[in-house]
Amino acid sequence: MKINKLNSIILLGLIAIIGILIAQLLWTKEAFTLEQKKLSQKTHIALLEVTKKLYEGTNHELPAQNPVQKIANDYYIVNVDNDFEPDILEFYLKNEFKKMNITTDFEYAMYNCQSDEMIYGNYISLSQNNRVKQSVYFPKHKNLVYYFAVRFPNETSYLFSSMRFWFVLSLALIFILLIYVYSIFTLLQQKKYSELQRDFINNMTHEFKTPLSSILIASKYLIAQNPIKEDKKLLTYTDIIIKQSNKLNHHIEKILNVAKSDYTTLELKPESVLVIPILEETIDNIVLKYPEAKIKIDTLSNDYTIETDVFHFSNLVYNLLDNAVKYCEEQPEITITLKEEKTTLKIAFIDNGIGINNKKISSIFDKFYRIQNSKSNEVAGFGLGLYYVKNICELQNWKIYALNNVEKGVTIHLSIPYKK
Known part of the structure; x- marks a missing residue:
């Protein structure tokens, strides 16, 4: 070994x-x-x-x-x-x-x-x-x-x-040694179970992705056939199959990414990028998925630049917007505000969703945590999106926290080191 x-x-x-x-x-x-x-x-x-x-x-x-x-x-x-x-x-x-x-x-x-x-x-x-x-x-x-x-x-x-102190000290050292051995044994056991869990997740997701890829290929070929296009019911059913397959594929990828980040640190490739273009591109992707969503950017400048990994920052923004839309019982209205405070860029994602119980709001970034309410039970998910978001923030020494709005909805606050 x-x-x-x-x-x-x-x-x-x-x-x-x-x-x-x-x-x-x-x-x-x-x-x-x-x-x-x-x-x-x-x-x-x-x-x-x-x-x-x-x-x-x-x-x-x-x-x-x-x-x-x-x-x-x-x-x-x-x-x-x-x-x-x-x-x-x-x-x-x-x-x-x-x-x-x-x-x-x-x-x-x-x-x-x-x-x-x-x-x-x-x-x-x-x-x-x-x-x-x-x-x-x-x-x-x-x-x-x-x-x-x-x-x-x-x-x-x-x-x-006359030597009580010496014997007490010796017994204390023996006790510390026993605690150390027990702690190491427990650590190795947990490591073993964690490796088994990781292998299980990797094997499970791999076995899911293979038939899922076949379903997507067959569904895309099927929806292109004239008989399907001419029959509205068949077209609708086929479209549902494709959308749900893509959704399941997205969840599988998310599980793989989170499982990987738990055992190996995500490798970020920071570069100097403009924030607004990334936000606009991510908003376009969200609107394609949720056409009813209204998302706007409120900023005093379009020239805010930060050091970050473009791919992971885009995923971070996408997850925050996706959650804001999913947990809204009416037409989603989301405002992204940007403002500069000394050496920090403050980005806030303000939504009009269902809100979160104040006692539970500090737990929304925990892995697998989901708010238990009627709306969340209708939405498929594993509670990994915000956990991933928090990991990306911690890797870059960013601060993130959530607060309930006065009337309704939640605001996610991001604090990013900023230099002009």
């Missing part, structure tokens, strides 16, 4: 988010290690201070070697070559841990040389949750006479609690 631009962007985005997540997890692990070392250093300092306190007022000197030994991550022993009381030891431990801001629970035990065993001291809860004494095993250590051991049973949870 060929990797297109969209797939490349999706892949790069996924790699970037996974990379950030991995980096975050590595930073979190490193932060945990640093917190562990920090707690160990503070514990060493606190236990050294406790040792100094125990030696105060005695004739013994502090040992030359470091009396504090770390046996495990949560277990320390302190060699005190001096006899001491349990209550005094507990008092010093509480004070020094508090000074070093060590707020996790701990428990301690002392070696009894007479019984040759470790005697459990107490469980100290700094979180104010009193705990009953427990029988926890503290191993003995050889070559030591007076020493005590300290253990932090909740060290891991204590370290985790």
